[in-house]
Amino acid sequence: MGILEVKDVGKRFGGLQALSNVNLSVQENSVHAIIGPNGAGKSTLLNCLVGKLIPDTGSVMFDGQSVLGRAPYEINQMGISRVFQTPEIFGDLTVLENMMIPCFAKRDGAFELNALSSVLRQKDILQKAEHMLEEMNMADKRHMHAAAMSRGDKRRLEIGMCLSQEPRLLLLDEPTAGMARADTNNTIDLLKQISDERDITIAIIEHDMHVVFSLANRITVLAQGTPLVEDDPQNIRGNPKVREAYLGESA
Amino acid sequence: MFGLDKKDTSKLIIVACLALLAPFILNPFPTDSALAQFNAGYPDLMQRFVIFGIFAIGFNILFGLTGYLSFGHAAFLGVGSYSAVWMFKLIGMNVIPAIVLSVIVAGLFALLIGFVSLRRSGIYFSILTLAFAQMSFNLAYSVLTPITNGETGLQLTLEDPRILGVSATTDGSIPVTNLFGLEMRSTFEMAVGPWAFQFNAGYYLCALIMLAAFYLSIRIFRSPFGMMLRAVKSNQQRMNYTGLNTRPYTLAAFVISGMYAGLAGGLMASMDPLAGAERMQWTASGEVVLMTILGGAGTLIGPVLGAGFIKYFENIFSKINDNVLHTWFSFLPDGMEDAVVFIIHPFIGKGWHLTLGILFMLVVIFLPGGLVEGGQRIKGWLSRRKAKGSNTSGETNPAE
Numbered sequence: 307m308g309i310l311e312v313k314d315v316g317k318r319f320g321g322l323q324a325l326s327n328v329n330l331s332v333q334e335n336s337v338h339a340i341i342g343p344n345g346a347g348k349s350t351l352l353n354c355l356v357g358k359l360i361p362d363t364g365s366v367m368f369d370g371q372s373v374l375g376r377a378p379y380e381i382n383q384m385g386i387s388r389v390f391q392t393p394e395i396f397g398d399l400t401v402l403e404n405m406m407i408p409c410f411a412k413r414d415g416a417f418e419l420n421a422l423s424s425v426l427r428q429k430d431i432l433q434k435a436e437h438m439l440e441e442m443n444m445a446d447k448r449h450m451h452a453a454a455m456s457r458g459d460k461r462r463l464e465i466g467m468c469l470s471q472e473p474r475l476l477l478l479d480e481p482t483a484g485m486a487r488a489d490t491n492n493t494i495d496l497l498k499q500i501s502d503e504r505d506i507t508i509a510i511i512e513h514d515m516h517v518v519f520s521l522a523n524r525i526t527v528l529a530q531g532t533p534l535v536e537d538d539p540q541n542i543r544g545n546p547k548v549r550e551a552y553l554g555e556s557a
Numbered sequence: 558m559f560g561l562d563k564k565d566t567s568k569l570i571i572v573a574c575l576a577l578l579a580p581f582i583l584n585p586f587p588t589d590s591a592l593a594q595f596n597a598g599y600p601d602l603m604q605r606f607v608i609f610g611i612f613a614i615g616f617n618i619l620f621g622l623t624g625y626l627s628f629g630h631a632a633f634l635g636v637g638s639y640s641a642v643w644m645f646k647l648i649g650m651n652v653i654p655a656i657v658l659s660v661i662v663a664g665l666f667a668l669l670i671g672f673v674s675l676r677r678s679g680i681y682f683s684i685l686t687l688a689f690a691q692m693s694f695n696l697a698y699s700v701l702t703p704i705t706n707g708e709t710g711l712q713l714t715l716e717d718p719r720i721l722g723v724s725a726t727t728d729g730s731i732p733v734t735n736l737f738g739l740e741m742r743s744t745f746e747m748a749v750g751p752w753a754f755q756f757n758a759g760y761y762l763c764a765l766i767m768l769a770a771f772y773l774s775i776r777i778f779r780s781p782f783g784m785m786l787r788a789v790k791s792n793q794q795r796m797n798y799t800g801l802n803t804r805p806y807t808l809a810a811f812v813i814s815g816m817y818a819g820l821a822g823g824l825m826a827s828m829d830p831l832a833g834a835e836r837m838q839w840t841a842s843g844e845v846v847l848m849t850i851l852g853g854a855g856t857l858i859g860p861v862l863g864a865g866f867i868k869y870f871e872n873i874f875s876k877i878n879d880n881v882l883h884t885w886f887s888f889l890p891d892g893m894e895d896a897v898v899f900i901i902h903p904f905i906g907k908g909w910h911l912t913l914g915i916l917f918m919l920v921v922i923f924l925p926g927g928l929v930e931g932g933q934r935i936k937g938w939l940s941r942r943k944a945k946g947s948n949t950s951g952e953t954n955p956a957e
Contacts, residue, residue, distance in 0.1 A: 356798065382800035394798070396791040399784075407788050408799045410781055416802040419809055421782040424560060428781060471800065 309334040309507050310355070310475060315364035317350055324350045325361065325531045332475070332524075337501050337508045339518045342528035343552055348511045351528070352479055355509075356388050357381045368475065379416050387468035389478045393460035395467070397453030401444060404452050404463055405435035408471045434470060442466040442496075458489035465496065469504070476500075478510040482517050494520050519543070527551065565775050568858055572771055576764040579603050580754045587751035594881070595873055600744055600757030602872050604828050606865050607760070607767040608821050613848040613860030614767075614774050615817020619810050620846070621855035622783060624790035628683045628842050629670065629690025633663040633815040635697065635837030637822025639704070642711045642832045649722030650732045652741065652762070652827040656820065663819020664812055671811035675804060678793070690842055697834040710833030734827050736762060741828055759828045766824065767861075770817060775857055777813070786810050818845075851920055853927030862928045867913065874909035 308331035317325040325347045332338045342348050353359040355366055357378040366373050373381050382388075396404050409431045414420065426432070439445045442462050447455065452463060461481060468476055481497070482490040494517055501508050501521075512518050518525065518539075525542045527534040529551040535542070542548055561569065575582065584598030597603070616630055637659035644655035674685040697705040705711055715725045719732070726732050734741045741759035748754075777783050785806050788796055796803050826832050835841070844867065852863025882898045882905070889897060904912045924930045 377802070378797040379800050379802050382798055388798045390794075390798075394792055394795040396788050396795060398791040399787060403784060403788075407784065407796075407801070410785070411800040414781075416800060417805040419782060419805075421777050421780045421809075421813075423781070424562075424776075424779050425781055425784055426562070426779075431781075467795075467799065 308332045309369055310509065311365075311367040312351075312355070313365045313367075315351070315354060315361045315366065317347075317354060317359060317361045323531055325354070327532055328364070328528075329533060330526055330536070332507060332509050334474075334507055335501075335505065336524050337497075337510065337522050338524045338526065339522035340509065340511050340526045340528055341513070341515075341518055342534075345530075346528040347531040348528055349479065350531075352388075352477060352511055355381075355477065356386060382471070382473075383411075383416060385474035387471055387473035387476050389461075389464055389468055389476065389481055391479045391481075391483050393457065393464045395452045395460055395464050397451070399452055400448065401450050401452050401455070401463060402435055402439065402448040405438050405467060405470060406431050408467045409434045409438075412471045438466050438470045458485065458492060461485070461489075461493060462496065465500075469500065469506075473506065475507045475509060478508065478512075480511055480513055482512070482514055490514070490517065493517075497521055559772065561775060561779070565779065565857070569768075569772060569775065572858065572861060573768055576607060576768060577761075579606070579760070579764070580756055584752060584754055588753050589751060591884070594876060597869055597873060598755060600742075600755055600760050602868070603757070603760045604763050604824075605868050605872075607763045608824050608828075609845070609848065609864040609868055610861040611763075611767050611770045611824070612818055612821035612845050613852065613864040614770055615814040615821070616845045617814075617849050617854060617856075617860040618774055618777060618786075618817065619814035620849055621860075622778070622786035622790065623807055623810050625675070625678065625807060625811070626683045626846065627674075627686040627811070627814075628839065628846065629674075629686035629688075629693075630814070630818050630845055631839070631841035632670070632690040632693040632837045633667055633818035634822035634825070634841065635693065635832065635834065636666050637663045637819030638826040638832035638836055639697070639711055639822075640819070641823040641826035642713070642830055643704075645713055645719075645734065645826070645830050646717040647720065649719050650734050650830075651721075652734050652736050652823075655734075655827055656766075656823040659819045659823025659826070660816050661819075663822065664816040666819075667812045667815025668808070671808050671815070675807050675811060687839060687842070690837060691839055694834055694837040694839070697837055705832075705834060708834065710831050712831045734759075734830055763824050763828070766820070770820065771857075771861065778857060782806070782809070847917060851917055851927055853929030856927070856929040859927050859929040866928065870909055870913050870916075874905055874912055875907065877905040879906075 310330070310332040312328055312330035315325055315328040316323070328351060340348055340351065350359065354361045355373065357373065357376050357380070360374060368384055368386060371384065373384065396407065406425070413431065436445065436448070439448055444459065444462060444466070447459065452460065455463065482493050485493065497508065498521060500506060510521065522539055524536070525539055526536045527542065527548050534547055534551055535545055537545070559566070580598050580603070583603065584596045586592040586596050612634060616627070620626055640659040640662040641655035644658050648654050670686065670689045674682055674689065677685060698708055713731045715731060717724055723732060739758050741762065744755050744757040746753055746755050785801065789803050789806055793803055822836065848863035848867050849860045850863070851866060852861065853859025879898055879902060882901055883894065886894045886897050902908070920927060
């Protein structure tokens with residue numbers, strides 16, 4: 307039984323069957339990649355997992371509990387953090403403040419009317435945020451406006467923010483899309499380090515095969531809204547069905 | 558001091574000095590001089606400065622921090638005024654119960670309107686709040702006449718019960734508002750040479766409450782709650798995917814700022830015990846938006862400055878008329894004098910809105926951060942000049 311169990315999920319947008327009969331089992335502490343050609347339904351599937359979309363059929367269980375019908379913030383509080391394709395951070399706030407907010411969310415829950423005590427007195431939060439910034443190698447940028455950073459740094463910050471919530475499952479939506487090669491390699495190293503050092507499960511949606519094969523220890527190939535095959539990376543590489551889905555029949 | 562850092566403490570002290578010394582600061586010209594009409598140090602106007610200051614400080618907690626632009630905040634001010642006047646009618650003329658009730662009622666009203674309006678954001682939120690405020694205005698103006706006394710406005714009468722006070726004083730007039738016996742209208746006049754300074758009990762009550770409100774807003778700005786509100790403004794998506802529910806945060810901010818507006822309304826009625834529906838009209842809601850933006854939305858001191866600025870214009874510029882202009886420009890040759898007066902005429906008296914509008918446009922275009930940004934630029938310019946001066950005197954400071 308995996309930490310994330312997707313059973314028979316289907317989702318239709320008008321005349322388009324975006325997902326049908328999706329079954330997926332993500333094992334605890336694995337790095338599970340979901341790949342597939344454009345329009346395969348990868349992002350739709352991800353949105354069904356985090357509460358942005360509600361599937362028409364099927365079930366999504368996280369750690370034995372259904373996530374369906376819950377708001378994104380509730381699902382996040384269950385232990386699923388999401389990294390977006392374009393980094394979603396608090397651009398108007400400083401890097402340190404960005405890092406403090408998930409720490410507050412972890413400590414105080416979805417809402418806390420803490421309107422009279424100063425932020426500077428929250429020593430535990432400050433310490434945790436500073437520690438996380440150091441781990442992400444961003445301590446020198448702590449007072450910078452987050453919006454002023456480079457794309458690679460924003461991505462780093464976003465991943466750090468997700469990690470400071472100590473999630474059990476980290477979902478990444480094409481984390482290296484639009485990145486230069488050097489930034490991509492840095493991100494790969496960072497994610498490797500995270501999965502080695504932490505007690506965390508990573509599910510990653512990715513286009514870039516280089517990223518997928520350097521990280522994943524389990525791969526699901528999605529094509530036209532259904533899983534084509536789920537296997538270990540070395541078997542996926544040689545699988546003719548996968549080649550066909552990606553490159554067309556002539557290959 | 559008071560749990561604030563150095564910078565915020567100095568801001569609080571500056572505002573405290575401005576508020577407590579206002580009778581001097583706003584009365585720079587001798588009573589008999591030609592410039593005396595630019596004096597703003599009379600109780601009625603000073604009260605308005607600080608009351609609208611409170612209104613704008615509260616509005617800024619919502620708009621400045623969360624970015625939700627409410628176009629219906631005057632409704633809370635009006636509700637606060639009505640509650641206070643009802644307190645004077647039923648309970649007694651002490652202002653404390655009146656102010657307390659106005660804050661509570663405005664808070665409940667804000668909870669109701671906020672709960673519905675905050676289902677949407679951006680322009681839809683603004684339109685919803687505007688619609689609610691106009692509904693409140695129309696209700697107060699006509700349907701709810703038994704409570705609001707319609708277009709006449711709610712006033713005190715000799716027949717009011719006032720169970721903890723008297724319906725009428727011994728000489729048969731309506732009693733006046735007081736704070737445990739200290740009459741709000743009582744004014745002490747101090748004559749220093751040609752100057753006359755007025756110290757009004759009501760003004761000082763308002764000023765002290767404004768300082769408390771300002772202090773509270775600093776605490777809110779610097780708190781984890783304040784940081785969450787800024788995060789709402791910055792990226793709601795990230796909030797939701799960080800396990801934070803934005804709705805209660807925005808609703809709390811909305812209710813707090815509604816309570817500030819109710820406090821302002823209650824004080825207004827305490828200074829002058831009547832309440833009319835026009836206080837809830839959309840122009841009044843727009844005015845507080847202007848005050849906040851003009852002063853600097855999202856800054857601590859900006860709303861107070863903006864409120865003072867607009868109220869000064871409203872009361873001082875609107876009083877200048879052609880006769881005054883003629884006396885000013887009487888030194889010019891006759892034809893020139895008429896021409897100058899003709900040119901200036903549209904900008905004064907009833908045309909003060911035109912002057913204010915132009916100033917507002919200039920501020921928004923050239924100083925998007927409001928008057929506060931203007932102040933910062935002047936400060937930066939001065940310190941750069943200073944740095945230049947010390948550089949030329951032979952020191953080698955690294956350029957920054």
